[in-house]
Amino acid sequence: MRFLLLLIAAFFAATPAVADEIRPFSVEFSEQSDGYWTLDWKQPVSALNGTEIILPELPTSCAVEGDPVVRTVNLAYIGHAKVLCEGDIAGETIALPQLLGGADALVRVLPLEEPVQTYRLTASESSARIVAQPGTMQVFWTYLVIGAEHILLGWDHLLFVIALVLLVQRGWAVVKAATAFTVAHSITLVASTLGYAGLPQGPVEALIALSIIFLAVELTKAGSETWTRRWPWIVAFAFGLLHGFGFAGALREIGLPEGEVPAALLAFNVGVEAGQLLVIAAVLVLRAAIQRLVPKAEAPALKFTTYAIGITAAYWLVDRVIS
Structure with missing residues (x-):
């Protein structure tokens, strides 16, 4: 007893x-014009390693231009950066290897005139390969896991x-x-x-x-x-x-x-x-x-x-x- x-x-x-509240680490990588992208991310306090600001790892053909702009809002860091990419990023990866424990991240990749790609990253699977044409099942599986986690957590x-x-x-x-x-x-x-x-x-x-x-x-x-x-x-x-x-x-x-x-x-x-x-x-x-x-x-x-x-x-x- x-x-x-x-x-x-x-x-x-x-x-x-x-x-x-669901507060995952969220990343949005969006193409603004040919080769020019913006990187926006939200880093919750629970995903921090101490007070370290985490910058997502971009495809190898991409480079951040200038210094990222970071501000603090509601127990989270909000980051923004301009990115220049050479050529097609299909087949390359985007990653968050700094994720700890049970932390997860929702990553959205928005190429120009192409469907949005959605990926869920975890500490054990911290990278995702960007595809040329995402399938509906990719989105379905990502949001199914998020829904199950929401009721359980x-x-x-x-x-x-x-x-x-x-x-x-x-x-x-x-x-x-x-x-x-x-x-x-x-x-x-x-x-x-x-x-x-x-x-x-x-x-x-x-x-x-x-x-x-x-x-x-x-x-x-x-x-x-x-x-x-x-x-x-x-x-x-x-x-x-x-x-x-x-x-x-x-x-x-x-x-x-x-x-x-x-x-x-x-x-x-x-x-x-x-x-x-x-x-x-x-x-x-x-x-x-x-x-x-x-x-x-x-x-x-x-x-x-x-x-x-x-x-x-x-x-x-x-x-x-x-x-």
Whole structure:
């Protein structure tokens, strides 16, 4: 029992205060005229090696003209440089070998009158080969991974899904609630990303935290047949609309590749759903294991988890309201 509680405590202790933001290292390499390019990059604090400013490594046929211009904005360095390239850069590489640990980077290459190329770099795969003609699957795979990472590392969405599964419990009811949440956040994600709807990101983030608190309070009413317990799919759908605006805000920060917006949107949403299904399956399996192996531990573990979720969400709510 003590070991179980320690595991749960360690999980929530690792939860970051900034929960819903995707802040990868982003790079945009854009051709302005024949041979003349601009390099723009955003380097978040989490990707820094101390206070070192990282300059992406360009194709060997390219050289930076003059000194790059770097400024600091919202815990990130924003860099800009003019670049001169000789000949075609297809077949050459662009790289960020300085990436550390779990840091990643989204790189966009924009040749003149050619489709945008999108690459995801990591510490283990820190370079990408620029192709002459990118395929749709390249974009699809990149944004699918980003979507899956967002639900698995976006702690507020993660805690909402966990609380929802703990509240509903039953298999078929969990499927209906999860489906309602999926349909709802898909609607607002697409509508917001395409410009048909939108809400200010600050209030959205605060309301997402409030939605988690709501589910945590419902979890404390064990044995009570509340409206939420009777109709969980309605609550999941309503809050799913709200969470969709949160997903859209994260996707706006990353950016969508021109000419491949439908594929990127679909892939991001599929990635989110894949991550969500993994979370649901893990929670159901863990709870079933506790019920089978240490049934007396279920009630105190559930109580501890409920209060941990509620306290974490309450902290996010206060932090997001006052910041």
